[in-house]
Structures are given as C-alpha cells and as structure tokens.
Amino acid sequence: MDNLLSLFYENREFIFLIIVSIFLGIEVISNVPAVLHTPLMSGANAIHGVVIIGSIIIMLEADPTNYFALGLGFLAVVLGTLNVVGGFVVTNRMLEMFKKKEK
C-alpha cells in the first residue's frame, strides 16, 4: 500500500497531465463530421508515431557494445519511422482526394 501511495505521490503531476489530456482529446475532436472520420483516424495514427522518440532514446542510451539493445533499438526506429512517415503521407493523400471531390 505504501508502495502504491508513494508511486501516486511521485507521479502526481503526470496523473494530472493525463487526466487533462484525456478531456482535451475528447473535446478537440467531438465535432468531427462523419466524412472526416477516416482521415482523422489516419492523422491520429501518425501522431501516436511519437513512440519513435522512445526508440531513439534507447539508441542514444545504449552502450555501443550492447548488440541486443542496438539491434532491437534499430528495429524500433525503423518501425516508428514507418508509422510516422507512412501515417502522415497517407493522411495527406486522403485529404488531397477530399479537396478534389468537394470542388
């Protein structure tokens, strides 16, 4: 119990930030029209590619002789980049199509 309480106390700012962000996320997209559902999903998909920062940090902190961390870290960088770059490019293409349709 003490463990959990101290965990809560140490991370209180994070917990605060999380709760505010949850409401923000809900609020920000609550008025989206149905036609934009798929592009918005795709855009959000690209944004969670921010996980790539974690893989860069792994690589930066890894010892140059720790091949396990380096190998998996490299894999993670590639996967994360695919998510980010692919996500944004696909979203852009979807929205391009959109414009033509509307005109």
Next chain:
Amino acid sequence: MTSILGLSLLELCYIIASVTFIFGLKMLSSPDKARKGNLIAAYGMGIAIIATILFKEELTPEKWPNYALILAGLVVGTVIGTRMALKVKMTAMPQMVSFFNGMGGACAAVISLVEFDHLMHAGQVELGMMIVIILGLIIGSVSFSGSIIAYGKLEGKIADRALPAGQVINIVLLLAILGLGAFIVWSGSTSPIYIYALLAISLLYGVLFVMPIGGADMPVVISLLNSFTGMAAAFGGFLYDNQAMLTGGILVGSAGTILTVLMCTAMNRSLTNVIIGSFGGNSAAG
C-alpha cells in the same frame, strides 16, 4: 550537449510538438483546415525527433555508431514508408492505416522488451517502471498483431474465421494476460521466460480478437487499435519522463476512443455489438 541549454531546448521543442499535435487534431476535424492540420502535426513530429537526437545526450565520439544506426533507421523507415504510402490505391487506404498502426504498436512492444532487459541487468526493480513496461508490452503487441490481421482481412488475404468457442477462448486469454502481467509486477521477477510468454499470449490475443470480426466493421476495429497504440505510446512517455510522448499518446488514446464510438454511431452499431456481436460468425456484419 546535455547542458542546461540543451535540455531546456529539448523541453521547449517537446512543448511545441505537443501544441502542434493538439492543433493538428483540432484542424483535422474540420474539412477546410484538415490538410493544414496534418502538415502542422507532421512538422511538430519532425521537431520532436530532431530535438531528441541533438539534445537528449551528449555527442561523444564513442557513441557515433549509435547515431549512424539511428540515421540509418530513419532513412530506411522513411524510404519504405513513403513508397508504400504513395503506391497504395485510394480504395486500399484503411488497410494501409492499419498496417502503419501495427508498426507503431510493434515499436512500443520492442521498446518494452529492451527496457525489461535493462531492468534484468540492473538487478533492482522499480514498481512504477515495471508496471509501465508490462502495460506497454501487452498493449503494443495486441495492437500490432490485431492491426496486421485487420490489414490482411481488408486486403482479402485472410478470411473471416470464427473459432467454435472463440469468445470463451478470448476471455481466457485476456485473463491469462492480466494474470501473468500482474504476477510479473507483483513478484518483481526479471526472468525472460515470463516476459516472452506474455509477449506470445498478447500477440495471440490480438490475432484472435480481430479474426472473427466482419470486414464491414473493420474501420471501427482499426480505430480502436489506433487508440490502443496511443496508450502504448503514452506508457513509453511515462517510462522516459517524456512529455511529447505522453501528451501525443494520451491525446490519440482518448480522441481515438471517442472517434471509435462516433464511427459506431455513424454505422448505427454499438461498440459491444461490433466486438462481441460478431463472435458467432460474420452474419451480423455488413
């Protein structure tokens, strides 16, 4: 360059990135600004990535192989990602999104594996770290295998198939994941057997979770898995005390969940209907 200046610049860039993510999502939900919103979020992501490489650690000569590998990874990912995204047919967009979503989930799962290995060698285990690593691993790998199955189904490579007692098996698997995860956290065991067992069960659960769901409901499932990956990214943010990962991840996690519900409503279905209703077969879908 781990000076105060470097670290301040890093945090400043993370704040800028977080703000662009919020603006990006906001603009993506209005038709005439959507494209600009996507670009703004992309710039923010670029800033966050470059700042991390430049300011996170001191640039020392012994570390240059690491930097070379990071750059190589970025180049490989960019080339493959751009090619795939530009080549895909307009009608095949949803599965492409699902595929890229799976890559993000896999990235989160791999990060958890490496950090678990760190804990294993460090010898001492922090409760908070352990919880975050385990949750990131579970959610990341479920999202990865689920997204790949969703991709395969929309591509027509995988048929809708329901196991006879699919729902029971899924519940058992879910309980097994939660039980094993709780056991690892509780016991503080850093034995690799448990973590790889957890990885295997989570991957299997992702497959069996998406397998019976009908093709027409797939966009909803992709959106749900999308918000899962957002959560996995947020756990990564916890792990590294990283504000950009945390806000980006949580925003997508919550916006994605609401979007999933909105998509269900637009299709006149409830979320439970989509997930559980089609376990008996795909007759309910479409």
